[in-house]
Amino acid sequence: MFGIGDLFWIIFFAIAMQPFLRQKFLEIARQKAIEQIEKKRGSRVILLVHRQEKMSFFGFPLMRYIDINDSEEVIRAIHLTDKDVPIDIILHTPGGLVLASLQIALAIKKHPAKVTAFIPHYAMSGGTLIALACDEIVMDEHAVLGPVDPQIGEYPAASILRAVKRKPLEHIDDKTLILADVAEMALKQMKENLKLILNDRYPEEKITELAEVLSQGYFTHDYPITYEKALELGLPVSKDMPIEIYQLMKLFPQPTTTTSSVEYIPLPKKGKP
Incomplete structure (x- = not known):
């Protein structure tokens, strides 16, 4: 028969396993969501998503950026994709290592079939570098890209020179010197790297x-x-974001340890006919 002690350990184990099972x-x-998008678009879908998730056993949040492991995984996915298969890369990242971002961008540029970057929210710094290597950039109308100016430690390289x-x-x-x-x-x-990535995408003066x-x-x-700024710069952007991309992003929740600062009834709200 189970005693109080056994019941305590069962409850403790169930609570401890909850973050792992949720993940x-x-x-x-x-x-499943990726498979549905690939089937609908006839493409290879690659996600490069960086945000906090409760990854550890005790649910401590971890923040990630583009690193060498990411570049290895993305390049491996590209190698597993036939040359005539389009690639859809979904970017949601603050950026990261220049080396890793550049490796991904160059690998994308060399893929013969069309490569489309989908940016539902933001792709800054290295994320923008990757997007610029794509044939098309699909942005939500409220999404943003960012400059790709190099940073030396905690300071912008251009500011150090000035x-x-x-x-x-x-x-x-x-x-300082x-x-x-x-x-x-x-x-x-x-x-020079940016010129290499943009080569064949635009006229020489635009590059x-x-x-x-x-x-x-x-x-x-x-x-x-x-x-709007991306259009002004002449980037190949559009706003035709598939609803499936938004649905997929819902599966990357931001963990909260307190009450959420944003709250609403998650149903479509329509006006009166």
């Missing part, structure tokens, strides 16, 4: 213009490039 159910639901130019050389310490040297190289490299504006520190790194 597994979410993963199964995501796979600060150095405003002071006499004898008043600048060696560390070294940072300025690295910043100058980083800006040059990013501009030079976009590479300059997006990578050389004309905006703050978190500057929101809206759908």
